[in-house]
Amino acid sequence: xxxxxxxxxxxxAVLGCAGGVAGAVAKTAVAPLERIKLLNQVGHEGAxxxxxxxxxxxxxxxxxRGNSVNVLRMVPNxxxxxxxxxxxxxxxxxxxxxxxxHGAASGALAGATAAxxxxxxxxxxxxxxxxxxxxxxxxxxxxxxxxxxxAIIRREEGIRGLFAGLSPTLxxxxxxxGLKFGTYDALKHSGLAGEGGGGSLWKATCGALxxxxxxxxxxxxxxxxxxxxxQGADGQPPKYTSALDCYFKVKAAEGWxxxxxxxxxxxxxxxxxxxxxxxxxxxxxxxxxxxx
Numbered sequence: 503x504x505x506x507x508x509x510x511x512x513x514x515a516v517l518g519c520a521g522g523v524a525g526a527v528a529k530t531a532v533a534p535l536e537r538i539k540l541l542n543q544v545g546h547e548g549a550x551x552x553x554x555x556x557x558x559x560x561x562x563x564x565x566x567r568g569n570s571v572n573v574l575r576m577v578p579n580x581x582x583x584x585x586x587x588x589x590x591x592x593x594x595x596x597x598x599x600x601x602x603x604h605g606a607a608s609g610a611l612a613g614a615t616a617a618x619x620x621x622x623x624x625x626x627x628x629x630x631x632x633x634x635x636x637x638x639x640x641x642x643x644x645x646x647x648x649x650x651x652x653a654i655i656r657r658e659e660g661i662r663g664l665f666a667g668l669s670p671t672l673x674x675x676x677x678x679x680g681l682k683f684g685t686y687d688a689l690k691h692s693g694l695a696g697e698g699g700g701g702s703l704w705k706a707t708c709g710a711l712x713x714x715x716x717x718x719x720x721x722x723x724x725x726x727x728x729x730x731x732x733q734g735a736d737g738q739p740p741k742y743t744s745a746l747d748c749y750f751k752v753k754a755a756e757g758w759x760x761x762x763x764x765x766x767x768x769x770x771x772x773x774x775x776x777x778x779x780x781x782x783x784x785x786x787x788x789x790x791x792x793x794x
Contacts, residue, residue, distance in 0.1 A: 516790045517585035524783035525580025526573045528775045533572070534565035535771035540632050542764030543728040549767045568631030571648045575623035579616045584783050586612035587683050602688040609683025613675035621671065622664045626651045628731040643735070659734060667730035670745040674723035678716045685712035686780065702781055709780030713772040721768065722761035725752070 529536065534553075541552045556564050590608035597604040617624075629643045629651055643651045655663045689708040717724075726748045734740045742748035752760045 513791075514585055514589060516787060517588055518581040520783050520786035520790055521584030522577035522581035523786055524584065524779045524781075525576035527782050528779035529572050529576045530566075530569060531778055532771045532775040533569040535767055536569075536572070536775075537565055537567060537631050539764040539767045539771060540628065540728060542767065543725045544632050544732050545729075545763075549764075567644065568627045571623060571627040571630060574648065575620050575627060579620040579624075580779065580783075582619055583612050583616040583679070586615050587679075601691045602684040604684075605687030606680040606684025609686075610676040610680035612683070613679025614672055617668075617671050617675045621668055622652060623648075624671070625655070625664060625666060625731050628667075628728060629655070629735055632728065632732045632735075663734070666734070667727045667745075670723055670727035670730060670748075673745070674720050674727060678720040678724075681719055682712045682716040682776070685715050702785060705784050706777035706781040710773040710777035713776035714769055717765070717768055717772050721765050722749070724768075725761050725763060 537556070538549050538552050541556070542549060553565075560567070587605075587609045590611050591598075591604060594604060594607050597607055626643075626648055630648075642654065646654060652664065655666075659666070686708050689711060690705060726745050729748050729752065730742060730745060733742060742751060749761070756763075
């Protein structure tokens with residue numbers, strides 16, 4: 503049987519291009535769910551209620567607010583993430599016999615690398631999409647755009663402000679991406695795929711299942727990092743002194759459910775998002791490699 507496509511040594515530039523396009527397509531497809539999930543995480547109650555508030559106060563297309571920044575972030579982020587997840591497998595060949603641990607180790611390292619290189623864009627997107635229209639007007643991050651938002655944060659919060667929430671982001675990137683890529687590789691190479699090794703639909707299914715498992719295991723950390731990212735916006739005093747402080751304060755004030763707010767819509771969003779992402783990535787990788 504021929505070796506699986508993902509095991510070929512594909513050039514890094516091909517992997518980066520395929521990963522960037524895959525991330526952009528997937529994020530645009532699920533942008534409305536992404537924004538509702540983000541608003542739920544930072545304190546707004548209920549997916550349907552949030553959907554009504556956004557469309558009533560800001561209009562239908564506001565469901566894609568921040569998506570251009572998210573796509574701009576996704577192209578390098580997912581390009582680095584998906585490319586590094588393959589590239590890191592080479593020095594980790596000692597783990598190759600176990601598909602889960604091989605994929606998990608390379609995915610965890612790739613996740614941390616991607617987060618570090620693109621973090622200010624992630625922060626700007628959270629500020630732009632994580633706040634609703636206020637007092638009859640859009641908040642200043644909505645009006646400022648990407649460069650303006652970064653400038654506001656830099657001016658008012660300093661260089662450190664551009665990396666607010668980085669520690670929980672990195673702490674979450676290791677287990678989340680590790681579980682996602684480990685589960686994806688284990689499923690993709692399992693006997694469930696049949697003799698042919700599975701086609702595009704199987705790869706998309708594997709990606710969706712892998713994302714679901716990773717979200718369930720690491721979701722509270724994502725809630726904490728989002729709250730850390732939006733605190734201090736519009737000159738408000740910070741609520742939390744650290745990620746750990748945020749975790750305990752949210753739990754004390756809102757219970758365990760506060761840490762899992764938005765999980766339902768995240769899981770709904772994660773199935774098409776990661777399924778599309780892996781499907782487009784694997785397909786483009788094959789096409790670009792064949793014609794490269």
